[in-house]
Amino acid sequence: xxxxxxxxxxGVTAPNGLGTEEYWTATLEGCGGIGPVxxxxxxxxxxxxxxxxxxxxxxxxxxxxLLPQTDHMTRLALVAADWAMADARVETAGYGEFDMGVxxxxxxxxxxxxxxxxxxxxxxxxxxxxxxxSFAWFYAVNTGQxxxxxxxxxxxxxxxxxxxxxxxxxxxxxxxxxxxxxxxLSGGIDGSICPWGWAAQLASGRLSHSADPxxxxxxxxPAASGHxxxxxxxxxxxxxxxxxxxxxxxxxGTIAGYAATFDPRxxxxxxxxxxxxxxxxLRRAIELALADAGVPASGIDVVFxxxxxxxxxxxxxxxxxxxxxxxxxxPVTAPKTMTGRLYSGGASLDLAAALLSLRDHVIPPxxxxxxxxxxRLDVVTGPPRPAPPAAAGAxxxxxxxxxxxxxxxxxxxxxxxxxxxxxxRKGASHE
Amino acid sequence: MSNQEITLDVLxxxxxxxxxxxxxxxxxxxxxxxxxxxxxxxxxxLLETAARLERDHGIELDDxxxxxxxxxxxxxxxANSAHSAGS
Numbered sequence: 056x057x058x059x060x061x062x063x064x065x066g067v068t069a070p071n072g073l074g075t076e077e078y079w080t081a082t083l084e085g086c087g088g089i090g091p092v093x094x095x096x097x098x099x100x101x102x103x104x105x106x107x108x109x110x111x112x113x114x115x116x117x118x119x120x121l122l123p124q125t126d127h128m129t130r131l132a133l134v135a136a137d138w139a140m141a142d143a144r145v146e147t148a149g150y151g152e153f154d155m156g157v158x159x160x161x162x163x164x165x166x167x168x169x170x171x172x173x174x175x176x177x178x179x180x181x182x183x184x185x186x187x188x189s190f191a192w193f194y195a196v197n198t199g200q201x202x203x204x205x206x207x208x209x210x211x212x213x214x215x216x217x218x219x220x221x222x223x224x225x226x227x228x229x230x231x232x233x234x235x236x237x238x239x240l241s242g243g244i245d246g247s248i249c250p251w252g253w254a255a256q257l258a259s260g261r262l263s264h265s266a267d268p269x270x271x272x273x274x275x276x277p278a279a280s281g282h283x284x285x286x287x288x289x290x291x292x293x294x295x296x297x298x299x300x301x302x303x304x305x306x307x308g309t310i311a312g313y314a315a316t317f318d319p320r321x322x323x324x325x326x327x328x329x330x331x332x333x334x335x336x337l338r339r340a341i342e343l344a345l346a347d348a349g350v351p352a353s354g355i356d357v358v359f360x361x362x363x364x365x366x367x368x369x370x371x372x373x374x375x376x377x378x379x380x381x382x383x384x385x386p387v388t389a390p391k392t393m394t395g396r397l398y399s400g401g402a403s404l405d406l407a408a409a410l411l412s413l414r415d416h417v418i419p420p421x422x423x424x425x426x427x428x429x430x431r432l433d434v435v436t437g438p439p440r441p442a443p444p445a446a447a448g449a450x451x452x453x454x455x456x457x458x459x460x461x462x463x464x465x466x467x468x469x470x471x472x473x474x475x476x477x478x479x480r481k482g483a484s485h486e
Numbered sequence: 487m488s489n490q491e492i493t494l495d496v497l498x499x500x501x502x503x504x505x506x507x508x509x510x511x512x513x514x515x516x517x518x519x520x521x522x523x524x525x526x527x528x529x530x531x532l533l534e535t536a537a538r539l540e541r542d543h544g545i546e547l548d549d550x551x552x553x554x555x556x557x558x559x560x561x562x563x564x565a566n567s568a569h570s571a572g573s
Contacts, residue, residue: 120506120526123534182541186534 057297060232061470062307064143064292065407066135068244070106070285070394074138078404079411082419083439087393089268089283094127094167094248102262104271105248106285106395124187125200126165128286132197132244133204135290139240140205143292143304147206156209156236157202158228159290160220160243160399161194162456167249168192201240201290209236214399217456218361219315221288221402222464226313228293239293242403246286256284259457261365269423272396274362274389275369275434277427282364285391288400289407296470305471307410311449312348312465316340319459337461338375341451344463345379350449352380355465356442357418357435359405359452362389372453373430382431386440390419402454406466409450413468416442492543492565494518497558500538505531518559529553532561539565546570 065075070088072078089106097103113122113130121133147155169192175183190196195213202211210231214224221243228241256262263281265271272283299306316336319326326333345352361372376387390408391401412418418440426434442448448468455461498513508526511517517525522532536552539545545568555561
C-alpha cells in the first residue's frame, strides 16, 4: 500500500459530449453544448438556456429494472460509472466487495424525480407516490445505486458542497485509498434541469438571463452576467498507486494535492474580521493544495478556473490566482464555458479535462470570452494551446461552492511513466 | 372493479410498470411459485406494485402483508382477498 492515489479510469457524460473521447474532442474543438432548455418548458422563466447531455437514451445503457427507480442524473451517473470501470480495465472478480467504495458529490439530489412525485402527492394523493421516492431524490442516491450495481461495499458516502463537491469527493476518496481501500469510484454527476431545480438555482441570483448561447456564460469577461446551469460531469476510478502498478494498470495521473477553505457569510456570525475587508480564503486553498502536492507555483502548467462569471467572484478568483502565480503567470482556462456549470459535476469534469490535458500536452480553450484586462490573467482563448511536455506535468483545478466553499486540487502526470518507459500511460483511443 | 379477479397477467403488468422487468424472466404461470427474490423484486418493488394494484383495483392492501408475500401466487391471493377501499 502506498500514500498515493492514481486515476486509472474516466467516465464522462457532458453537455458537449457523451463519453470521454467525445467530450474531449468537442472540448478541444471549442464545440459547446449550451442551448435552449428542452427538458421542461422554461419559457416563463428569466433563464432559458442549459447545458443538456445530448443523445442519452437510458434504455440503451441500463437494465429496464433500474428505470422506474432512478432520476435522470442517476442514470447518467450509473452509465458514467460503467464507462469509468471499463476504462480502468479492472478485474473486480479478484477484489472483495469491501475493497471497493463509492464517493460521489451531489448538490441537490434527484430533483426531477422528486418533483414528479410531489406533484402526484398533491394532485392525486399519497397512494400515487412512488415507493422509490424514498431514495431516488436524495443526495446519496448516486453513491448507493453505483455501489449496488457494481458490488462495491467499501467506504462510501456523499459530499455536499455545491460546485466544490466535485473536488471534495475525490479528496475524500483519496483519504480512503490512503487508509487501505484498493479502489474508489469518485466524482460527481449532477443536474436538476426541472422547474423545481430551476427555481432553486434562480434564487441564487447567479443565473444568466441571456438567450444567446454564445453570450450567456462569460467568466472573466467584462460582460460576465452569471452562468448557465448544465447537467452531467465525470466519474473517476481512483486506485492505490501500488495496487494499480501491481496489476499493470495504465494511469492518467496522480491526485497529488488538495485543500479546502471556507469563507464566512459577510457580516455573519463567523465573520470575525468584520465584513468586506477580509481576503477571501481561496488563495489559501490554492497555496495549501500546492504545498500538499509538493509542487511549487512555477510547476503548474495550467489552471482550470472555477469561473463563476459573477464580476465580484471573477475578481476574487483572479486576485487569488495572480497572488499565487503572478500577473499573467500561468495559463488559465475554463472549458466549462462549453458546458455550463454542472454543479457538483463541474469540478470532476474539470479534473478529467486536466488529466486529459496532461496526457495530450494541450490546454483546452475558454470559449466565447474576451478577458477583461484588469484581471491580469493569461486566459486561454481561441484554439487549444500546446502545453510544453514538461517532465512532471501538473494542473491545478479550482472549484467554489455557493455558501463559501473553496477547494483546490493538484493533479500531476506522476505515475503515468510517460517520462520513463512506454506502455502504462493511457492511450487516446480507449473508447 | 373490486370484484374482478386479479390475474397473473394483471400482476405481471403491475410489476413491469412499477419496478421494471428482467430481460431474461418472463412472468408466466411457471413463475407462480418462484420467490420474488429470485425474480429480482425486492420489498420496495413489492410496495410499489401493491400501491399500483390498490389504485387500479380500488382495494386496500396492508404494506407489511404485501411486502412479506414471497411469490406471485402469495401476492395474488392477498390481492384477491383484499377488501375494497372504503367498504
